[in-house]
Amino acid sequence: MLMNLISDAPYPPAVFIDPTVLCGALRVDGVNRKILKAARFPNLFHPVLSKVCIWEFICHTSKGLAGIQYK
Numbered sequence: 549m550l551m552n553l554i555s556d557a558p559y560p561p562a563v564f565i566d567p568t569v570l571c572g573a574l575r576v577d578g579v580n581r582k583i584l585k586a587a588r589f590p591n592l593f594h595p596v597l598s599k600v601c602i603w604e605f606i607c608h609t610s611k612g613l614a615g616i617q618y619k
């Protein structure tokens with residue numbers, strides 16, 4: 549039913565992408581990367597990156613992602 553509501557909407561819903569999704573997509577070919585790949589299709593949803601998200605992403609990546617596990 550949810551997909552039906554999305555496909556029947558006059559415009560796609562906005563989805564906020566957080567730093568965990570961005571960092572996880574860099575490290576593992578899993579759900580996070582699939583979310584970013586789905587963002588390529590504008591009819592499914594409209595991805596939104598806030599300034600805070602970008603700042604957090606820069607902070608996480610500047611410290612390194614080696615010790616963090618993403619699934």
